[in-house]
Amino acid sequence: MSRVVIYTDLDGTLLDHHTYSAEAASATLSKLRELGIPVIPCTSKTVAETRRIAAQLRLDGPMIVENGAAVWIPKTWNLSCTESSVSEGEMWCHGFGIPRSVIRRQLAILSVEWGNRYQSLCDLSDKQVMSITGLDADSARLAKERHFCETLVWLGTPADRVAFAQQVRELDMRCVQGARFVHVLSSGGKAEAVSWLHRKISTERSGFEDALSISAGDAENDIDMLQVTDLALLVRSPVYEPPQIARAGGLIISDQFGPAGWSEGIETLLDRVMEDRVSGRFLPKRNDYNAA
Ligand SMILES: [Mg+2]
Helix, strand or coil: CCCEEEEEECCCCCCCCCCCCHHHHHHHHHHHHHCCEEEEEEEECHHHHHHHHHCCCCCCCEEHHHHHCCEEEEEECCCCCCCCCCEEEEEEEEEEECCHHHHHHHHHHHHHHHHHEEEEEHHHHHHHHHHHCCCHHHHHHHCCCCCCEEEECCCCCHHHHHHHHHHHHHHHCCCEECCCCCEECCCCCCHHHHHHHHHHHHHHHCCCCCCCCEEECHHHHHHHHHHCCCCCCCCCCCCCCCCCCCCCCCEEEEEEEEHHHHHHCCCHHHHHHHHHHHHHHCCCCCCCCCCC
């Protein structure tokens, strides 16, 4: 069963919201490795942070970082580069949207009205980032190495955030809400990156022709991604209610939180895919697969 690709959020989904541990998912990750099913991080984290976590979890495929603003692909995957792609060591990067420096210049337009209600994560000291996130010193430093998305600590009310997001939209950018931060980016977010990468994998990577896509996430910034894959897993959070996902079928919600919920949900979806293949049913198509 190799023709499945899993796209997963990290914080609060594959990693515990409080401890950042993936221990509860380790048995499922080993099983997926044996089955040859790629697990592709799709996260608000930076490439520097994601590289480190991917190495720890023995994930050696592509990575989608900064809320879908950039995709990093190992050259060994033999996917065709884009004209604008940038090569770095064993990987190449495709960026969607404008660089962070330009996003910051655009945001400066709004800072007169809103500047006292947010702080850029990158302007904080490592110690401040550590206290907000619970990350260790190295991880806090890596969290600030952003290239395509501006991450904000929101100090205003939720209503302020909605009004701010509207003004950001008027500047042709968008705000997405993660578990801890508001992210401002100019690309289509995680959904655009997952769709772009999955199209590439399922047409160019040998053995993955017409591969089935599964996404997993826990927060508002995952909603769009959970709507574009063939199957989707909403992982329950210990700190907020599951967001509403608009899709007709193919979505399950875990009972357990974080990585334990990730394991439970991924195993359930894979069993379902397996049953359908054994019984000879055609591969499901998005939104007409009743996995619930
Ligand atoms: Mg998350």
